[in-house]
Amino acid sequence: MIMIGERINGMFKDIGKAVREHDPKPLQEWAVKQKEGGAHYLDVNTGPNSEDQTVDLPWMIKVVREVSDLPLAIDTTDYNAMEAALIEYGKPGAVINSIGCEQEKIDRVFPMAAKYQADVVCLCISKSGIPKSADERVALAMEFVANAEAYGLQPDNLFIDPIILPVNVAQEHASEALETIRQIKLLSNPAPLTTIGLSNVSQKTPHRPLLNRTFAVMAMAVGLDSAILDVNDDLLVDAIASARIILNKDIYCDSYPKVFRQR
């Protein structure tokens, strides 16, 4: 399970302020702290208050990389800012986060992914919104896979996100998202990777950590490969480590929760 640390995001007040003032300290503290939590990637997002993402996003990349060698998930829908960030990143292995299933976005982003050897988070969401049924979501996933081939990307360069909505207001979506993940793993060989914005499942509920970790293990059982999540939620990471053991993904040892965080 690839854990993408969600915390360096301008939606959080401390990061939003740091981005406006170009103060590297909060970003760098969270980079270190999330690595300690076991993050495999760090998500980087300017937040909505950035005046110019083409300036702020590369700056964020630069200061995070000063303290961390983890690969980054570059989180924006401004694809000029994305390209500037990829140039600043300057090596293969970044993740472009994200695109929806619209041909013009695919045509803009897939060539960029191929050029900078980056992977792409693909959201199962189309111009007409978020589909409800698993079948409709899988159809969008297939669009991405078919397009990837045309642009020289492999299916496993894609992190397909079936989209999860909060269970308090969109309860019927979660089970459809789980079925989508299961089917995406049957789409192609190699199969596309799957990811999820985990914390979304519990927005505005009083049981966030409980819902997050319960959904994480359920999604892993149907083939979830990665998630954008709170890596400093210890109970969540313990649950993920345990699910990996139960799924025979990691070899058991008595100290597996600790070992999982060290990888």
Add this chain to the structure above:
Amino acid sequence: MALTGLDIFKQLPKTNCKDCGSPTCLAFAMALANGKASLDQCPHVSEAAKENLGAASAPPVRTVKVGVGEQEIVMGDETVLFRHDKTFYHETAVAVQVSDTLSGAELDAKIEKINGLVLERVGQKVAINLVAITNCSGNAATFKAAVEAVAAKAQFALLLVSEDVAALEAALPAVAAKKPLIYAATAENWEKVVALAKANNVPVVVKGNGLDDTAALVEKVAAQYKELVIDFGSRQQAKTLAEHVNARRLAIKKKFRPFGYPMLAWTSATDPKEEILEATTYVAKYASIVVVKADEKHHLLPLFAWRMNIYTDPQKPMAVKATIYEIGEVTPDSPVYICTNFALTYFAVEGEVSASKIPGYIVAVDTDGASVLTAWAAGKFVAEPIYEFVKDCGVLDKVNHNSIVIPGHVAIISGKLKEKSGYDVIVGPQEAAGIPAFAKARYPQLMK
């Protein structure tokens, strides 16, 4: 591995006509991938697509058989790259070479020697599987005579080795009933050799030159005949290893049909010890046949043992034969140790009894290969079955005492066992590592 949705979708007409009952071709493809629909439900799918999908759902490595009756060898039908993922199914066949330059008494002696290459290991018969008659003479008539002489006497399946079409044509018909494997169809001769194989209904080795060349050749041959074994043609260990690994990966992971056949490897080392080491690599890495020159039992036994170990099923516990084992020079005074027939348990006890320097009998009770505590928990290593086994195996007829030593972990059964059997039941140490100290303290008079 099952077909993916994308594989199926690519073969569908993409009409989204709903005639199959699914809303779109993609939904239908996913239903097929999930096993919820059958291809016949689509009236518009082409014959070519049906054939492609049928072939793609065939097993990744084709089953090919050589020989008849007891000499039959089944090759291929493997599904994993690592035995711990499931198991390897069909043991590598060992072929020993005989040159057709031998004749008369020399040849008879060689055949007799080869027929003797049958050994016993842990209660099982292990042997070579094929005699490879090589056309070293370069003469078709000589080859035919040698093949017939070997076929008449050898107790193993045959591998006819000649790239000369005339030699194979001369030798094959008389021995075709024994279903030999013929070697080899090459880029130069394949049309004739494959026609010969087809006419006589025998499998044939396709010999290429490296991965690309062999794939191209197999593709041409497979259009006409599918009873094939592949030889990549290289005679260097590292290169052969790499080719085997790549080919088997492609066959299993990517369903690459040209490599979906059993593979044959030749050893190239001249020293028999090095040759056996080389052969162990091929046994571990996917060869269905390995052809060697070594024909001495002491060279071949390690290769047989290795093959047996690699091809055991890792999901099943390794068991030793349930019987009496004599460790060292036993006398009627020697102690009798009781353990289970789980290989790990037995060998742990055997090692320690041997290290104690006090000869002893070990009775490996039949527990279906379960360990002491597992068998105890399952009721297979308790008073009644132990008593029955010890009584039936007759170990106490060999000694002048009436005592048996049981594992310390099952001390709890000692009372009932004593009552049941009337034996003097001695509770030994919990771990086999304690046996030397236990034996020295208990039987000082037997120390050597």
